[in-house]
Amino acid sequence: MKYQLEISRSCFAPSALALALLAAPCLANQEPCRVSAPDSRLHISADGGTTELPLVSDGKGCKFDQNYALSWVSVSIVPPGTTGAPYVMRYHAAQNRTPAARTVGLHLGDRDFEFAQSPGQPRLAVGPGRLAFSSKAGVPLEAKKVLTVWSEDAPVAPRVQVRGEDRDWLSVEPTSDPRKFEVRIRLAATSPLQRSGLLFVSADSTANGPISVPVEVTTGNLP
The missing domain is CATH 2.60.40.60 (Cadherins)
Structure with missing residues (x-):
C-alpha cells in the first residue's frame, strides 16, 4: 500500500509539517531591515546625559525592542508617529567618574552603533x-x-x-x-x-x- 503526502507550497499552509519544511524559503523571502542614521559612532561627554538620534528604517523587516540595557548605557527606541516621522533612538549615560574612556556597541538591523564616553574624574x-x-x-x-x-x-x-x-x-x-x-x-x-x-x-x-x-x-x- 502506498501513502501519498501532499504538502502545500504556500508559506501559510495549515499543516505543521509543511510549515517546518518550508520555513527556510519563507524566511528567505522576508524583507531585510536596513537602518540609516546621521552617525553610528555616538560620543557622550564624561558628564553623561540623554541624547536623541533619528533612525530611518528601509523595509518592513525592522522590528526593534523598545528598550536595550547595555553595560553603562540605556537605549530606548521611540516608534514613528502617525505623521511618518522616523524612529528615534534615545540613549542615556550616567556620569563617568573613572579616569578611563569606555565604549559599548549595539546592533540594530544592518547597522552597528558604538557609544563612546570620555574619561572622567573621580570624586574625593x-x-x-x-x-x-x-x-x-x-x-x-x-x-x-x-x-x-x-x-x-x-x-x-x-x-x-x-x-x-x-x-x-x-x-x-x-x-x-x-x-x-x-x-x-x-x-x-x-x-x-x-x-x-x-x-x-x-x-x-x-x-x-x-x-x-x-x-x-x-x-x-x-x-
Missing part, C-alpha cells in the same frame, strides 16, 4: 568633615585624631596639608594605610578662647578638590 570623600578637640584652660594639650580620605570611583593618592598660619600647633602625618592621616595638635598653654585651623585635602585629577576640613580646639573650665 573625607571623613569626618570636622575635627574637634577640647581641654581644660591653662593645661597643655597634646592630642591626635584620624582623618580618612578615599574615592569610591577610582584609586587616588590623596594629600593633606595644613594651612600656613596653623603649622605651629597643628600637623598631619601619613599612616601605613594610604587612606588615613593622623592629625595632631600641640598647645603649650591653652586659653578660654576657641582656636580654629584648616586642613586642605586634595589629589591629582579629581573633580572636587581641594576640600577644606576645619580643626577646632575649645578650651575652658571643663570637668
